[in-house]
Amino acid sequence: MLETVKTSNLGYPRLGEKREWKQLLESYWRHEIDDHQFEIAAKRLRLLNLQKQLAFGVTHIPVADNSNYDHVLDTMAAFNLVPERFGSYDRPLHLSEYFAVARGTDKNVPADMTKWFNTNYHYTVPEFDHTQPRLLDNRWLRYWQEAKDALHIDGKPVILGPVSLIKLGKINGTYVTEADHINTLLDQLLPIYGEVFQQLAAAGVSWVQLDEPTLVQLTHANEVLPYQKMAAYLHRVAPTINIVLQTYFDAIDPFEAVMKMPVQAIGLDFVHDHGENLKHIQQIGFPKDKILAAGIIDGHNIWASDLREKVQLTKTLQGYAPKIWLQPSNSLLHVPITTKYEAACDDSIYHALAFADEKIKELGIIAKACNQQDVTKALTKNQQALNHLKLAPFRHHPNVKARVNALDESQFKRKSDYHTRQKIQAAALKLPFLPTTTIGSFPQSATVRAKRAAWRQGKLTDQAYDTFIASEIKRWIRLQERIGLDVLVHGEFERTDMVEYFGQKLGGFLATKNGWVQSYGSRAVRPPVIYGDVYYQEPITVDKSVYAQSLTDKPVKGMITAPLTIINWSFVRDDITRATVQNQIALALREEVLNLEQAGIKIIQVDEPALREGLPLKVRHWQAYLDAAVAAFKITTTGVQDQTQIHTHMCYSDFDDIIDTITNLDADVISIETARSRGEIIAAFEQTHYTKQIGLGVYDIHATRVPSISEIEANIQRGLQVINPKQFWVNPDCGLKTRTEEQVIIALTRLQAARDRVVLKHQEA
Numbered sequence: 001m002l003e004t005v006k007t008s009n010l011g012y013p014r015l016g017e018k019r020e021w022k023q024l025l026e027s028y029w030r031h032e033i034d035d036h037q038f039e040i041a042a043k044r045l046r047l048l049n050l051q052k053q054l055a056f057g058v059t060h061i062p063v064a065d066n067s068n069y070d071h072v073l074d075t076m077a078a079f080n081l082v083p084e085r086f087g088s089y090d091r092p093l094h095l096s097e098y099f100a101v102a103r104g105t106d107k108n109v110p111a112d113m114t115k116w117f118n119t120n121y122h123y124t125v126p127e128f129d130h131t132q133p134r135l136l137d138n139r140w141l142r143y144w145q146e147a148k149d150a151l152h153i154d155g156k157p158v159i160l161g162p163v164s165l166i167k168l169g170k171i172n173g174t175y176v177t178e179a180d181h182i183n184t185l186l187d188q189l190l191p192i193y194g195e196v197f198q199q200l201a202a203a204g205v206s207w208v209q210l211d212e213p214t215l216v217q218l219t220h221a222n223e224v225l226p227y228q229k230m231a232a233y234l235h236r237v238a239p240t241i242n243i244v245l246q247t248y249f250d251a252i253d254p255f256e257a258v259m260k261m262p263v264q265a266i267g268l269d270f271v272h273d274h275g276e277n278l279k280h281i282q283q284i285g286f287p288k289d290k291i292l293a294a295g296i297i298d299g300h301n302i303w304a305s306d307l308r309e310k311v312q313l314t315k316t317l318q319g320y321a322p323k324i325w326l327q328p329s330n331s332l333l334h335v336p337i338t339t340k341y342e343a344a345c346d347d348s349i350y351h352a353l354a355f356a357d358e359k360i361k362e363l364g365i366i367a368k369a370c371n372q373q374d375v376t377k378a379l380t381k382n383q384q385a386l387n388h389l390k391l392a393p394f395r396h397h398p399n400v401k402a403r404v405n406a407l408d409e410s411q412f413k414r415k416s417d418y419h420t421r422q423k424i425q426a427a428a429l430k431l432p433f434l435p436t437t438t439i440g441s442f443p444q445s446a447t448v449r450a451k452r453a454a455w456r457q458g459k460l461t462d463q464a465y466d467t468f469i470a471s472e473i474k475r476w477i478r479l480q481e482r483i484g485l486d487v488l489v490h491g492e493f494e495r496t497d498m499v500e501y502f503g504q505k506l507g508g509f510l511a512t513k514n515g516w517v518q519s520y521g522s523r524a525v526r527p528p529v530i531y532g533d534v535y536y537q538e539p540i541t542v543d544k545s546v547y548a549q550s551l552t553d554k555p556v557k558g559m560i561t562a563p564l565t566i567i568n569w570s571f572v573r574d575d576i577t578r579a580t581v582q583n584q585i586a587l588a589l590r591e592e593v594l595n596l597e598q599a600g601i602k603i604i605q606v607d608e609p610a611l612r613e614g615l616p617l618k619v620r621h622w623q624a625y626l627d628a629a630v631a632a633f634k635i636t637t638t639g640v641q642d643q644t645q646i647h648t649h650m651c652y653s654d655f656d657d658i659i660d661t662i663t664n665l666d667a668d669v670i671s672i673e674t675a676r677s678r679g680e681i682i683a684a685f686e687q688t689h690y691t692k693q694i695g696l697g698v699y700d701i702h703a704t705r706v707p708s709i710s711e712i713e714a715n716i717q718r719g720l721q722v723i724n725p726k727q728f729w730v731n732p733d734c735g736l737k738t739r740t741e742e743q744v745i746i747a748l749t750r751l752q753a754a755r756d757r758v759v760l761k762h763q764e765a
């Protein structure tokens with residue numbers, strides 16, 4: 001006898017429909033509101049999110065999935081695990097102490113952040129160097145109680161599991177991978193998780209969602225041991241709590257071992273699993289005593305589901321697991337909140353979109369269909385919407401498809417090898433020893449944003465807006481000249497965002513009005529939607545670069561975003577392969593690169609910061625991804641003459657495992673982040689005997705604190721110990737758009753002075 005199909009959610013976006021949460025955080029940071037006002041407003045937003053899910057009929061509503069900055073930081077703060085420099089506590093952290101860890105202070109650099117699996121969300125990296133874990137704050141109980149008291153919701157607290165917490169963190173600057181380290185830390189953490197669970201049990205909590213996303217990265221059954229130990233412990237100390245062991249972003253390889261764990265439900269991703277979770281269930285079966293929490297709706301993309309197909313999938317799953325919860329494949333943190341602000345876009349796209357709220361509604365329809373309720377109308381409407389998009393003529397451009405199919409070897413190769421190019425470029429550019437440059441963007445000041453807002457609202461003409469952007473470019477060219485930088489940039493003032501901007505300019509993209517997704521803390525991005533074949537409409541960046549170059553004798557870098565970063569930070573159509581979409585983007589950008597070159601731009605930077613984060617979670621899928629990434633980068637960049645210098649830039653990455661890919665990109669110069677990761681990255685380049693030019697980030701742009709000349713000099717010297725000075729460039733870690741003008745001028749002046757000191761010492765030696 002089949003049980004009623006229930007619905008569940010894994011996490012709801014935090015931003016608020018109109019980014020109210022962002023406004024709230026930032027007004028608190030600006031001291032416009034006090035703690036009390038902050039708490040009242042934050043509670044209102046939390047309850048609003050819960051109320052919505054209640055209204056949509058979700059059976060198992062997540063609680064404590066909210067955060068004041070980041071959920072990993074919340075876990076660290078609750079367990080006294082913040083980095084040592086921020087102190088050790090025996091009471092819950094005050095809001096200002098919590099934000100100090102996240103954002104840094106005058107004295108302390110903030111805790112390190114990195115990408116959350118293969119998403120564009122950043123989490124705070126735990127540091128386990130001096131851990132004295134203890135429970136400071138059972139936030140899971142607090143938020144469960146809040147939902148119960150205010151809305152009578154018996155919520156499902158979401159807690160990041162201890163093994164994943166450990167593996168997402170570092171000891172002595174290195175990610176925790178050794179079994180011994182994992183076990184030692186687990187022994188320290190389990191009693192604390194036990195306390196949390198016991199308190200939840202005492203309060204009457206029925207279900208806890210225990211997220212262990214690292215389970216999808218395992219390859220062998222013996223790696224499941226710490227997870228088993230953890231589940232057995234929690235079951236022993238809090239037997240009345242039902243645990244849903246939640247995985248996402250891929251399939252579980254050691255399937256049988258995980259299925260044996262003493263939990264009451266297992267959450268599996270049936271969207272990003274390459275079909276493997278279903279295959280495992282069909283071959284191995286699903287434990288009869290457990291609930292299958294089936295992630296059947298794509299929580300990482302924004303397309304409406306094919307509901308008939310999902311009903312069919314659910315019925316198939318019911319053949320193996322009679323007790324089912326239907327849920328998104330992962331937390332809805334990674335998609336915008338509602339499509340209702342997008343109604344102005346083409347109807348055939350609009351009706352085929354599903355953001356968080358629409359996804360939750362989809363779950364309700366599928367559940368009803370499986371529970372024998374009549375949803376014919378909803379299913380028909382869904383089929384019509386999908387068909388309209390599929391057949392929309394503006395989606396298909398046969399000539400684009402033909403160009404991708406006709407790609408040949410000549411479009412993947414520079415004319416000459418690096419050493420030949422290097423000589424030609426050196427003669428043409430005549431750059432000094434240890435050239436200085438920046439990564440591209442300068443402050444997106446309140447004035448820049450206000451002018452853009454006025455222009456968008458029609459209060460400023462196109463011409464007035466262009467004139468304003470030109471005046472900013474000119475002002476910053478002069479500033480860069482005054483500081484003495486060697487290679488200049490135009491500053492990217494015209495761009496809301498390095499991906500969204502290209503989405504606004506290329507054919508086949510839709511730029512959303514309100515499709516905000518949290519990137520880190522209060523910061524958000526609006527990923528554009530790739531709905532059709534991508535094509536080049538007209539020059540995108542050429543006029544800005546040419547104008548900037550006309551103002552100075554120093555070289556100005558052209559600045560574009562590379563295909564993998566565009567695709568990884570967009571929502572991508574899912575009816576053709578990603579490799580095809582990537583190559584379409586690459587062919588369009590190739591035209592832009594050639595136009596820049598033809599217009600006299602001698603250095604062109606092709607930013608690829610998201611290449612590393614897009615790596616599939618399973619190593620066996622890496623090579624195909626990396627090969628396709630290299631191909632797209634080469635299509636973009638290899639059309640130019642030898643004397644045109646191609647730069648690329650990557651940040652927020654661990655480069656060790658993609659160093660061969662970096663070499664294969666064949667860029668003449670790469671600038672990378674290093675200031676924050678304290679030099680681990682440099683070793684990777686040393687070991688590979690990297691022969692091309694490298695700009696090491698010697699100023700951490702993510703910290704509000706500006707380093708001294710000596711600190712920057714030390715960073716340069718550290719790099720020079722392992723990298724040949726002839727290959728070395730001096731630059732910040734990343735773009736400067738989030739910094740203030742004052743900070744940037746001081747920082748770059750010091751960077752230039754540090755470079756001059758090093759040059760002097762080098763000449764004296």
Ligand SMILES: CN1c2c(nc(N)[nH]c2=O)NC[C@@H]1CNc1ccc(C(=O)N[C@@H](CCC(=O)N[C@@H](CCC(=O)N[C@@H](CCC(=O)O)C(=O)O)C(=O)O)C(=O)O)cc1
Binds near residue numbers: 120499569
């Ligand atoms: C390098 N990074 C990037 C990532 N992903 C990207 N897609 N782009 C990136 O650059 N991932 C990794 C990192 C993440 N880094 C950041 C850094 C900074 C931000 C950020 O500051 N985001 C802003 C929003 C930026 C933006 O688009 N601003 C618009 C203004 C939009 C707006 O607020 N409009 C208002 C009205 C106008 C107004 O009052 O200003 C409205 O629509 O209501 C612009 O420049 O015009 C943020 O505030 O969060 C993100 C990721």
Ligand SMILES: N[C@@H](CCS)C(=O)O
Binds near residue numbers: 439609737
């Ligand atoms: N050119 C971009 C790169 C960011 S990763 C910038 O400077 O903002």
Ligand SMILES: [Zn+2]
Binds near residue numbers: 609733735
């Ligand atoms: Zn960057």
